[in-house]
Amino acid sequence: MLKAKTFFDMPPMRLTPRMEEDFFTSLMMRNGTYKTTFHDRFAEVNPYLVRYLREHASASPQVLDIGVSSGISTLELHENLxxxxxxxxxxxxxxxxDAFLVTVFPGCHALVDPSGFPLRFDVPGGSMKPWVTRRDYYSGVFIARKLINKLFTYRARRMLEQSDAAIVRAVKLVTPRALVGAEITFCCDDVSQYNPAYAARFDFVRAANVLNRGYFNAAVLSSMVRNIGRYLRPTHGSLFVTRTHDDRTNHGTLFRMAANQYFEVVHRFGSGSEVEDVVTQTRITP
Ligand SMILES: C[S@@+](CC[C@H](N)C(=O)[O-])C[C@H]1O[C@@H](n2cnc3c(N)ncnc32)[C@H](O)[C@@H]1O
Incomplete structure (x- = not known):
């Protein structure tokens, strides 16, 4: 596994798709979701979305992509559109x-979120996940992992408070290729919390591999859908919700906002979104 420091030190042009996928997929967020992603994830879906937006949105549509992870699929959708x-x-x-790469000991680094939650540790000779897996209990590695987690997280939090530029480096958890140019902006935002700055601003919203039943219960999913509905322009806004299965096929649904303030189904990919019922049953109240 590539060390976090090596990943952030590498010139963008030398980062291969495989390196990006391995690195981002290995990160688990504080809320238990993963930054799992890979290239060409929506290759069979994007041509339909492009055609739909050409017919139903303005020539300069505003698009919101929620739960971008590394931004790889955001960049690909942008290029396709x-x-x-x-x-x-x-x-x-x-x-x-936004995250921080903290030098906790010489040659050792902790990649942490702004609250100090650990995402990855670099140790001499390699890089490791902070959390204990079932296999660690059989192999005995769990003791070492727990010790390193406690020590590195404690040191990283202390150092974050000092904000010493020599040992605390601010990094963005987005592919450097997506940060070039002004057409894609990346912001930290939790879709479960309504953000008034996004009200009625977007023609199209995509929520790919984030509105999953495995991640959130129906009540949370419904409040997320309500927030997204309020971010769409009232007249012709559309929403695409999808989940990629283990065989890499996409099962998603394209919705549009109807006059009665409920989403209605426009098109299904594969067997459709697993949260289609939640989306269509949530009333979008202003
Ligand atoms: C599996 S990745 C999906 C990445 C990308 N959309 C794709 O399909 O390739 C899920 C992403 O959703 C983000 N996420 C989880 N909960 C979220 C929330 N409440 N608001 C916004 N993003 C969230 C995670 O941080 C993670 O980066």
Whole structure:
């Protein structure tokens, strides 16, 4: 596993898709969700979305991508929409975009979120996940992992308070390729908390691999859908919710906002979104 420091030190052009996928997929957020992602994840879906937006949105649509993880699929959607003739402006959000790489001991680093929650540890000779796995209990590694977790997290939190630039480095958990240019902006935002700055601003919202039943219960999913509905322009806003299965097929639904303030189904990919019932049963109250 590539060390976090090596990843952030590497010139963007030398980062391979495999390195990006391995690195981001290994990160678990404070809320228990993962930054799992890979290239060309929506290759079979994006052409339909491009055609739909060309027919139903303005030539300069505002697009919100929720739960962007590394931003790899955000960048790909952006490229597809531009290639389809749309002058798109995109905002990508995630609960975690900004993080810190802290030198906890010489040659040892902790990648932590702004609250000090540990995401990854670099130790001499390699890099490790902070959390204990079932296999660690059989192999006995759990004792070492717990000790390193306690020590590195304690040191990282202490050092974050000091904010010494020599040992605390601010990093963005987004592929450097997506940060080039002004057409995609990335912001930290939790979709479960209503953000008035996004009200009625977007023509199209994508929530890919984030509105999952495995992550959130129905009540939380419903409040997320209500927030997203309020972020869409009232007249022609559309929402795409999808989940990629283990065989890499996408099962998602494209919705549009109906006059009665409920989402209605426009098109299904695969067997449709697993949260389709939640989306269509949630009334979007202003
Ligand atoms: C599995 S990744 C999906 C990445 C990308 N959309 C894709 O499909 O390739 C899920 C992402 O959702 C983010 N996430 C989890 N809970 C969230 C929330 N409440 N608000 C915004 N983003 C969230 C996680 O941090 C993670 O980066």
């Amino acid at each position: 531009r290639a389809g003739g749309l002058n798109v402006q995109m905002l990508g959000t995630d609960v975690l975009i």
